[in-house]
Amino acid sequence: MMFRLDKRCPICGDRLILRETRKYIELMCPACMLACRMDKRNVKKYIRGNTFDWVGLIEDLYLAFRKYVPLLTKPRRVRKSNKRADVFKYVR
Ligand SMILES: [Zn+2]
Numbered sequence: 791m792m793f794r795l796d797k798r799c800p801i802c803g804d805r806l807i808l809r810e811t812r813k814y815i816e817l818m819c820p821a822c823m824l825a826c827r828m829d830k831r832n833v834k835k836y837i838r839g840n841t842f843d844w845v846g847l848i849e850d851l852y853l854a855f856r857k858y859v860p861l862l863t864k865p866r867r868v869r870k871s872n873k874r875a876d877v878f879k880y881v882r
Pocket residue numbers: 799800801802803804819820821822823
């Protein structure tokens with residue numbers, strides 16, 4: 791699953807992509823190759839009865855993306871974590 795959101799990268803302004811992998815839910819900027827992801831084991835709190843609160847999850851990922859992604863500098867494998875999500879740069 792992968793789709794483009796209306797939310798924009800704070801660095802380049804490109805639209806962000808949300809994608810789901812086997813282990814993570816990721817919010818990424820395809821231009822900057824920067825991403826913020828949450829381990830699926832931590833997403834239980836977005837389950838509300840029979841529904842999954844995608845909007846809440848996307849908002850939380852986006853807040854982390856905006857807050858922490860600009861702190862990433864040039865070195866290749868920089869990672870920064872907070873309790874909610876990891877931000878990192880894809881190595882091309
Ligand atoms: Zn970007």
